[in-house]
Amino acid sequence: MEQYLSVKNINKYFGDFQALNNVSFDVKEGEFVCILGPSGCGKTTLLRVIAGLESQSEGLINQNNKDISLLPPDQRDFGIVFQSYALFPNLSVKNNISFGLKTRKQNKETIDKRVDELLKLVGLSDHINKYSAQLSGGEQQRVALARALAPSPGLLLLDEPLSALDAKVRQHLRLEIKNLQRQLGVTTIMVTHDQEEALTMADRIILMNNGVIEQEGSPQDLYSKPKTAFSANFIGTTNLFKAKKISESSIEINGSALECNENIKDDLLTVTIRPEDIKISENGNEKNILNGTIKELEFLGSNIRGHIEVDFKSEKANVICNFASEYILNNNIKNNSSVRISLQPHALKVVNE
Amino acid sequence: MKKSKDDYLTIFFISIIGIYIFIALAFPMYAIFSKSVENKDGIFIGFENYQSYFSNPALVYSIYNSLFISIITMVITITLAFVFAYALTKSCMIGKSVFRSIAMIPILVPSLLSGISLIYLFGKQGIFRELMMGYEIYGPIGIIIAEVFYTFPHALLIIITALSIGDARLYEAAKVLRSKSIRTFFTVTLPSAKYGVISAAFVVFTLVITDFGIPKVIGGQFNVLAVDVYKQVIGQQNFEMGAVVSVVLIFPALLAFAVDRIVQRKQVAILTSRSVVHEPNKNKKFDLIMLMYCSIISVFILTIIGMCLYASLVTFWPYNLSLSLTNYQFDLMDGGGWDSYYNSIRMACYTAFFGTIVVFTGAYFVEKSRSIKTGRSILHLLSMMPMAIPGLVLGLAYIFFFNHPDNPLNFIYGTMAILVICTITHFYTVSHLTALTSLKQIDNEFEHVSSSLKQPFYKTFFRVTVPISLPAIFEIGIYFFVNAMTTVSAVVFLYSSKTNLASVAVLNMDDAGDIAPAAAMGMMIFYTNAAVRIIYVLVTKKILVRFQKWRTKTV
Numbered sequence: 042m043e044q045y046l047s048v049k050n051i052n053k054y055f056g057d058f059q060a061l062n063n064v065s066f067d068v069k070e071g072e073f074v075c076i077l078g079p080s081g082c083g084k085t086t087l088l089r090v091i092a093g094l095e096s097q098s099e100g101l102i103n104q105n106n107k108d109i110s111l112l113p114p115d116q117r118d119f120g121i122v123f124q125s126y127a128l129f130p131n132l133s134v135k136n137n138i139s140f141g142l143k144t145r146k147q148n149k150e151t152i153d154k155r156v157d158e159l160l161k162l163v164g165l166s167d168h169i170n171k172y173s174a175q176l177s178g179g180e181q182q183r184v185a186l187a188r189a190l191a192p193s194p195g196l197l198l199l200d201e202p203l204s205a206l207d208a209k210v211r212q213h214l215r216l217e218i219k220n221l222q223r224q225l226g227v228t229t230i231m232v233t234h235d236q237e238e239a240l241t242m243a244d245r246i247i248l249m250n251n252g253v254i255e256q257e258g259s260p261q262d263l264y265s266k267p268k269t270a271f272s273a274n275f276i277g278t279t280n281l282f283k284a285k286k287i288s289e290s291s292i293e294i295n296g297s298a299l300e301c302n303e304n305i306k307d308d309l310l311t312v313t314i315r316p317e318d319i320k321i322s323e324n325g326n327e328k329n330i331l332n333g334t335i336k337e338l339e340f341l342g343s344n345i346r347g348h349i350e351v352d353f354k355s356e357k358a359n360v361i362c363n364f365a366s367e368y369i370l371n372n373n374i375k376n377n378s379s380v381r382i383s384l385q386p387h388a389l390k391v392v393n394e
Numbered sequence: 395m396k397k398s399k400d401d402y403l404t405i406f407f408i409s410i411i412g413i414y415i416f417i418a419l420a421f422p423m424y425a426i427f428s429k430s431v432e433n434k435d436g437i438f439i440g441f442e443n444y445q446s447y448f449s450n451p452a453l454v455y456s457i458y459n460s461l462f463i464s465i466i467t468m469v470i471t472i473t474l475a476f477v478f479a480y481a482l483t484k485s486c487m488i489g490k491s492v493f494r495s496i497a498m499i500p501i502l503v504p505s506l507l508s509g510i511s512l513i514y515l516f517g518k519q520g521i522f523r524e525l526m527m528g529y530e531i532y533g534p535i536g537i538i539i540a541e542v543f544y545t546f547p548h549a550l551l552i553i554i555t556a557l558s559i560g561d562a563r564l565y566e567a568a569k570v571l572r573s574k575s576i577r578t579f580f581t582v583t584l585p586s587a588k589y590g591v592i593s594a595a596f597v598v599f600t601l602v603i604t605d606f607g608i609p610k611v612i613g614g615q616f617n618v619l620a621v622d623v624y625k626q627v628i629g630q631q632n633f634e635m636g637a638v639v640s641v642v643l644i645f646p647a648l649l650a651f652a653v654d655r656i657v658q659r660k661q662v663a664i665l666t667s668r669s670v671v672h673e674p675n676k677n678k679k680f681d682l683i684m685l686m687y688c689s690i691i692s693v694f695i696l697t698i699i700g701m702c703l704y705a706s707l708v709t710f711w712p713y714n715l716s717l718s719l720t721n722y723q724f725d726l727m728d729g730g731g732w733d734s735y736y737n738s739i740r741m742a743c744y745t746a747f748f749g750t751i752v753v754f755t756g757a758y759f760v761e762k763s764r765s766i767k768t769g770r771s772i773l774h775l776l777s778m779m780p781m782a783i784p785g786l787v788l789g790l791a792y793i794f795f796f797n798h799p800d801n802p803l804n805f806i807y808g809t810m811a812i813l814v815i816c817t818i819t820h821f822y823t824v825s826h827l828t829a830l831t832s833l834k835q836i837d838n839e840f841e842h843v844s845s846s847l848k849q850p851f852y853k854t855f856f857r858v859t860v861p862i863s864l865p866a867i868f869e870i871g872i873y874f875f876v877n878a879m880t881t882v883s884a885v886v887f888l889y890s891s892k893t894n895l896a897s898v899a900v901l902n903m904d905d906a907g908d909i910a911p912a913a914a915m916g917m918m919i920f921y922t923n924a925a926v927r928i929i930y931v932l933v934t935k936k937i938l939v940r941f942q943k944w945r946t947k948t949v
Binding site for chain 1: 397401839842844846848850854857942
């Protein structure tokens with residue numbers, strides 16, 4: 042696959058405030074890329090810059106081997122779905138979808154055929170003559186998607202498309218949009234603040250914070266190899282510790298010496314370990330074993346999240362662990378139970394602050 | 395970023411509307427300022443005119459008089475309107491919609507009609523002249539009563555809005571905390587309505603200080619600023635002095651306008667928070683008191699308008715009280731005859747039609763276009779200015795600007811066009827705000843969606859924005875029509891023998907002593923406006939609903 046869109050060194054200032062700081066990334070043809078980050082990180086600004094709704098202060102944008110940096114939105118090739126859907130309330134579903142088809146001197150039959158095709162695609166053929174006030178949130182969302190796809194744009198932009206929906210509908214539409222995108226092969230950029238959404242839908246995630254790209258990569262990479270404390274914390278749940286170097290393969294956390302499989306360089310560092318990578322030690326054969334007391338157990342269904350007060354050598358610290366519910370119940374582990382846990386050497390990751 | 399075709403079109407339209415407002419407002423206002431520092435031969439003389447104005451005690455006394463009646467009227471109107479609005483929003487009395495409709499009647503008639511009515515009620519040959527106990531209705535008493543009548547609905551509308559935004563949750567909290575109703579009133583009701591009341595007070599103040607119809611009709615020897623402008627120009631043909639008084643008149647109006655804008659901005663902040671609508675509870679004693687109060691006010695309003703109706707039908711007051719349509723034979727009197735009535739209808743239709751187009755398009759560009767920020771802010775600022783300019787001042791400014799021999803637009807002087815332009819400009823701001831409010835409720839992403847779909851903005855404008863805004867567009871049209879029918883101040887300097895207007899005819903017939911025909915012509919305006927209002931309600935109820943079926947949730 043070749044590069045379809047490339048964004049180079051984008052800076053965007055609003056007065057003194059820098060919303061985007063030297064942002065660069067590429068998107069391959071047919072790829073589904075998620076721009077993920079907390080509110081105010083600049084992700085929506087970035088999307089609007091790509092659409093031409095906002096002009097960048099500096100930087101270049103290339104789409105399909107054409108410099109579009111200075112083009113107004115109506116001369117760029119994209120379809121967009123907004124968080125509010127922005128369906129025209131006084132036009133029927135049909136007229137909303139055909140809104141972008143009518144200038145191209147296409148005859149009525151071609152347009153009608155295209156509308157039918159799109160409605161079938163999003164599964165709303167029965168609603169062709171309804172108005173948006175008569176549709177559910179999920180249905181409106183799909184109409185907005187069909188309208189954006191109607192002129193067959195080269196690039197599809199989705200601005201938090203699911204955040205106004207109920208949890209159940211959201212999960213369902215997540216899959217549906219992903220399938221649709223794969224089926225049509227349209228290059229897609231979606232902006233979201235919901236890490237679960239990004240992890241399930243994207244081929245590649247671009248994680249942003251404070252106007253800079255914090256990390257980019259596949260969902261698996263971002264989850265298992267976070268480069269920074271922010272990445273580790275924003276995606277999933279994690280434990281973060283300040284540590285000191287002992288040797289190239291061992292560190293000290295709160296006075297306790299621990300083995301670590303990474304190549305330790307700095308004297309002072311931050312390490313992270315995911316809750317599910319922490320194991321309860323039964324026979325004491327594992328490495329990096331520490332004693333602790335269960336302070337709180339949160340029931341999450343198949344899992345139970347334990348908040349454990351761990352006795353490090355010099356002081357106590359709280360650690361979050363995930364256990365299979367079955368295990369906790371079978372072993373009669375309760376609040377104030379004493380446990381031995383193992384911070385496995387391969388799971389301790391060094392991250393940048 | 396490169397400019398698209400849409401951007402160029404936007405710039406083009408904003409420029410056209412901008413140029414229109416400059417010609418219709420900015421240049422004439424400049425003309426009146428420069429006229430006030432010139433002598434009769436058009437030579438610059440600095441502030442000499444102002445010096446001679448302020449050394450003339452009779453003229454300066456008008457400033458005091460104007461402030462006096464404006465402040466007294468403001469206090470009375472706001473008090474009366476507040477209680478009335480309170481009854482409409484916070485009580486469970488019967489007949490709320492009837493009371494509301496009655497309270498709106500004064501908007502439908504020229505302000506001076508209430509003065510004429512008062513003459514019939516309390517004048518030298520009035521029905522209730524004994525009630526005056528030796529005092530004269532001609533003078534401050536008459537002016538204030540008539541002004542209260544005239545300004546009442548304006549204040550009422552603003553205060554009703556302010557009281558309606560009171561949050562039900564606060565009332566519930568007060569009740570749960572066992573607050574006494576008096577305390578609830580002072581801690582919950584009044585603070586949330588505060589800005590509305592202040593705003594209403596300034597609106598009333600401005601209306602009174604700039605009104606000249608009422609003091610002209612019933613003021614007697616009591617001079618006010620607005621009448622001075624009229625007398626200087628029409629009576630003495632002293633245009634320079636007219637300009638000076640105009641500038642003096644602008645200051646209090648400008649001040650009131652500025653305060654109102656600041657207060658309005660704070661009011662918006664309250665409105666945007668999502669509050670729950672407060673539904674009043676039944677309280678027999680309170681509801682009865684409110685019912686009595688509203689009845690008294692309504693009787694007062696109906697008496698004023700009823701008196702005019704009666705006077706217009708009486709053959710020869712007070713000697714021949716048999717009813718006839720003699721007074722409606724306008725062609726037999728001076729003042730323009732029936733032609734002036736038809737002229738008014740034409741003028742009101744043109745104003746409503748062109749005014750609505752200009753205002754709505756202007757507001758659309760201010761609110762929705764994404765390019766040229768500065769142009770849009772300037773356009774908005776210009777759109778807000780007419781509210782601060784008294785109609786009489788605007789009219790005089792038009793004489794100076796359009797009647798200037800070097801002005802290429804000189805040819806519209808004395809035509810219907812100048813009346814329409816002046817009236818649109820005079821009532822521009824309120825319509826602009828109505829359009830803006832409506833447009834603000836429409837999703838801003840519509841424009842972005844259509845540009846992503848490669849559609850020109852005007853397609854979205856005609857297919858989406860205009861259909862959605864139809865109720866507001868009709869509202870603006872009606873507002874222009876009704877005001878064009880009733881306005882005197884904006885047009886009294888500008889009409890010609892061919893473009894005489896009904897409202898001006900009322901003034902001139904009254905001036906000539908033909909009071910009964912003046913009342914009759916005033917009533918013609920009332921009938922017309924009332925009919926238009928009723929038709930409007932029917933249209934919105936029946937026909938508009940068909941075009942707006944997309945608003946309903948059911949299929």
